[in-house]
Amino acid sequence: xxxxxxxxxxxxxxxxxxxxxxxxxxxxxxxxxxxxxxxxxxxxxxxxxxxxxxxxxxxxxxxxxxxxxxxxxxxxxxxxxxxxxxxxxxxxxxxxxxxxxxxxxxxxxxxxxxxxxx
Numbered sequence: 330x331x332x333x334x335x336x337x338x339x340x341x342x343x344x345x346x347x348x349x350x351x352x353x354x355x356x357x358x359x360x361x362x363x364x365x366x367x368x369x370x371x372x373x374x375x376x377x378x379x380x381x382x383x384x385x386x387x388x389x390x391x392x393x394x395x396x397x398x399x400x401x402x403x404x405x406x407x408x409x410x411x412x413x414x415x416x417x418x419x420x421x422x423x424x425x426x427x428x429x430x431x432x433x434x435x436x437x438x439x440x441x442x443x444x445x446x447x
Contacts, residue, residue: 359406367391368399372422375409376431379421 363369367389374380374388385396400420403409408427412419422428 359408362402362406362408365399367395368403371396371399372403372408372431373435375420375422376428376435379412379419381414381417381419383417385420 363372370389371385374385380388382393382396382400385391385400386393389396391399400409400411404411407423409420410423412421422431
């Protein structure tokens with residue numbers, strides 16, 4: 330029962346304070362999910378390209394069951410999508426609107442998928 334993440338940029342001045350508080354309340358679960366370093370690592374990997382659980386396991390060094398455990402809430406929150414392909418599932422970020430900020434975030438550390446400053 331996943332709900333697609335709705336990412337529509339809204340200028341801060343366009344919403345009254347109450348609407349901003351409501352929007353923050355709606356976004357808090359997604360940010361809580363991303364606060365886990367393993368989930369964030371998975372999301373950053375998916376910002377580079379779609380991957381299978383096996384690829385995520387190899388890239389993170391986590392056990393397959395742990396990768397699957399972390400993918401579940403990301404799917405439920407609509408941050409990642411899953412597409413069956415043969416005997417595997419291919420995971421991807423929910424949408425392009427989420428991919429760009431994740432790449433920029435990865436670039437803040439200097440070793441990420443993007444280099445937003447250049």
